[in-house]
Amino acid sequence: MRALKNPFRARGRLLPAPVAPGSPVAEARGLRVRLGQRPVLDSIDLTARAGEVLALVGPNGAGKSTLLAALAADLPAEHGEVRIDGCPVTDWSAAELALRRAVLPQSAALSFPFPVADVVRMGRAPWAGTERADEDDPAVASAMAATEVTEFAERPFSALSGGERARVALARVLAQRAGLLLLDEPTAALDLRHQELVLRICRERAAAGDAVVVVLHDLGLAAAYADRAAVLHDGRIAVAGPPAGVFTGELLGAVYRQPIEVFPHPRTGAPLVVPTRGS
Template sequence: MIEVRNLAVAFDGTKILRNMTLSLPKGKLTGIVGPNGAGKSTLLTAMGRLTPIHSGEILFDGFPIGDIATASLAKRLSIFRQSTPITPRLSVRDLISFGRYPHTQGRPTGADLLIIEQAIARLDLSEFADRYLDTLSGGQRQRALLGMVLAQTGDVVLLDEPLNNLDITHARTVMRVAREEIEMGRTVAIVLHDLSIAANHCDHVIALKDGQLHSSGKPEYVLTNEGLSDLYNTKVDVAEIEGRRVILTV
């Protein structure tokens, strides 16, 4: 679905990503992990065509992503970013409705309105749907932004640290929704800091370190004692408790 070949991204002459070659498996949930500053968000925004690339290429279904018309790409790819400016006096429903704009150009049909309401319900936002964004908590606003991304119904969904600011109940909701997207035939990539969540929810893991690909593959092959200890430069133990893998630092 998305292939990255020899990618380099630089800001002010400093390379953030170097010689990166990887792919997002189609129809799978891919977790992107690594220490702070590893380039996780930069990789995600480059794949979402929001960050210019220095060299290399990114392919979407075999075509250079830069050659795809913006209107067409917006119907097929959606991205949740850590910081998205929003107008505070929008309601939750209004914000989520913007996710349908690439499809409707501001003229939603009954089917579009149903998709909007489904996104509201899936993220447990029904009781807040008509409230203004500036009356909500940070976590509630974050879920509303995620609802806008879901309403876009892209073939590829890119999520940059969507669990930040969320309590454990709503973090679980977001991971359930991510799995539902896979069941609907979509491809999802999600930047995660919680390695236990990556181990138990993701089909595929990409680990970055110092702007380069450290490792990639199934969670059981990437999220190991040795691999994680090297990735984070600290001792990490992987345990299994009641059939679930738990990542422990010592």
């Protein structure tokens, strides 16, 4: 009798199954990470859930990028555990991880002058040989349209400005169509309009059921677009929760060592975060 085919397995890879809204997609429990001889993260407990945008904020050196890399399984834990899709990250092969999480690093560099369209298409590599490989063309086209890079699809990546490269790199991540997006400072090189564009994309992906974890320096963007924010301080999470509840002048002033005022936006009610200036 012929064995039934597993619809979630292809070429030895276990494909992702649908995830219910609100379900944990990535989890860190008791996480401690050391870089060389320096402890960078300690006692981290954090969950990213399907359907939400989780912002990681905090001053330089607080551990935001290290935490993102640990969630991506790009950095090993000295202690504790990271789970993706319900399993320890060490249980997944590299190919299976690539089906479940897409990572946008702080900077994107390529040694060869690939055309923009080819760079975006690299995001589809994990799906080669699966039943979802036929989504390659629409996934690439949709990602390029969302990030507004279609008009220079044939230009070499190396000829782009910093902001254009950042948007192409984001398009590659979107084309991957993983259920967990890990974005490290995706707005750093962008103008005001494209900062808003990127955060709207984050909200759209969360609305579609993805879990989005994004490192941000702009507390205003985090307050406006994130469902939850984790404020990191000296390698630990000082507080985590909805921005309206955790963004207080007292807390942020202590974490950033800068007097800060927080008041509600007159129309939306979202927290506005500004440094205290003058008398």
